[in-house]
Amino acid sequence: MTVAPFGDRLAAQFAAGRHLCAGIDPHAGLLDLWGLHDDAAGAERMGRDVVAAAAGVAACVKPQISFFERFGAAGFAALERVLADARAAGLLVIADAKRGDIGSTFAAYAEAWLSPGSPLESDALTVSPYMGVGMLDDADTAVREHGKGLFVLAATSNAEARPVQTAVRADGRTVAAAMVDEAEARNRAADARAAVGTTGVVLGATLRLADFGIDRHRAEGGPALPVLAPGFGHQGAQIEDAREIFGGLGRALLANESRSILSGGPGGIATRVEERAAKIAAALHNEKGLA
Numbered sequence: 532m533t534v535a536p537f538g539d540r541l542a543a544q545f546a547a548g549r550h551l552c553a554g555i556d557p558h559a560g561l562l563d564l565w566g567l568h569d570d571a572a573g574a575e576r577m578g579r580d581v582v583a584a585a586a587g588v589a590a591c592v593k594p595q596i597s598f599f600e601r602f603g604a605a606g607f608a609a610l611e612r613v614l615a616d617a618r619a620a621g622l623l624v625i626a627d628a629k630r631g632d633i634g635s636t637f638a639a640y641a642e643a644w645l646s647p648g649s650p651l652e653s654d655a656l657t658v659s660p661y662m663g664v665g666m667l668d669d670a671d672t673a674v675r676e677h678g679k680g681l682f683v684l685a686a687t688s689n690a691e692a693r694p695v696q697t698a699v700r701a702d703g704r705t706v707a708a709a710m711v712d713e714a715e716a717r718n719r720a721a722d723a724r725a726a727v728g729t730t731g732v733v734l735g736a737t738l739r740l741a742d743f744g745i746d747r748h749r750a751e752g753g754p755a756l757p758v759l760a761p762g763f764g765h766q767g768a769q770i771e772d773a774r775e776i777f778g779g780l781g782r783a784l785l786a787n788e789s790r791s792i793l794s795g796g797p798g799g800i801a802t803r804v805e806e807r808a809a810k811i812a813a814a815l816h817n818e819k820g821l822a
């Protein structure tokens with residue numbers, strides 16, 4: 532069976548007016564608030580409840596792997612069941628595992644998280660590019676053949692990342708700007724006519740991109756760059772400001788919210804997800820389906 536490219540699957544979500552990425556971050560404090568134990572079963576219950584609430588409403592869910600990894604094998608077994616629920620519900624799944632290594636090792640990470648039939652199969656994976664974006668090459672063919680995607684950290688929402696990400700390379704670009712350029716170049720090389728690319732970036736919504744040397748004013752043309760944008764909700768960014776924050780880089784924007792959705796407890800989670808999704812769609816959606 533041929534699987535549609537990840538960018539096409541993302542584009543279909545946007546066309547349906549879905550731009551919310553619902554985070555699954557079972558912090559100990561949130562599990563307590565939900566009346567759940569801080570264990571694998573508690574994390575699984577929260578994850579599956581978020582999936583049920585997000586189905587048909589959000590574009591994707593983003594389980595943050597660390598909160599499951601805390602419980603070792605039991606945590607991974609719980610995560611596998613959350614991932615299976617999400618796939619069955621038709622949600623795209625971004626595994627937030629922030630992986631990165633030499634190319635041959637990265638390929639094994641891609642096999643774990645992005646290959647069909649793998650117990651941890653997801654639709655996309657967050658990537659830490661400190662070992663160089665070229666490490667993705669070894670996994671590229673498999674990732675694309677399986678219709679999967681990648682989100683490379685470019686400018687992240689945490690203040691301590693700034694010195695690294697604003698560092699200027701020998702070619703005069705900041706590290707953050709080079710990540711954006713490299714992701715765009717990979718998408719053009721793979722399929723210049725695709726509406727949305729398969730390699731995306733992570734850009735924190737709490738930032739001024741100009742501070743990172745990233746130009747928001749981009750000519751249309753070429754695949755839209757998938758942008759995973761955390762920082763809305765708990766970290767303070769406002770969805771109404773998304774156009775101002777991302778400019779021409781916000782054409783394929785996924786707005787992530789985790790704690791702002793989870794901190795209301797299990798009661799009313801479906802309503803909260805619907806409200807956030809509607810607000811995000813109202814701020815981002817346009818007649819092309821893109822942001």
Ligand SMILES: O=C(O)c1cc(=O)[nH]c(=O)n1[C@@H]1O[C@H](COP(=O)(O)O)[C@@H](O)[C@H]1O
Pocket residue numbers: 554556595627657686687688689733734735761762763764765766787788789790791
């Ligand atoms: O890659 C990420 O998802 C990420 C990148 C970034 O720059 N900032 C950031 O907060 N995140 C993740 O996004 C989520 C944000 O959660 P909330 O602040 O609760 O909405 C967490 O899972 C973080 O690990």
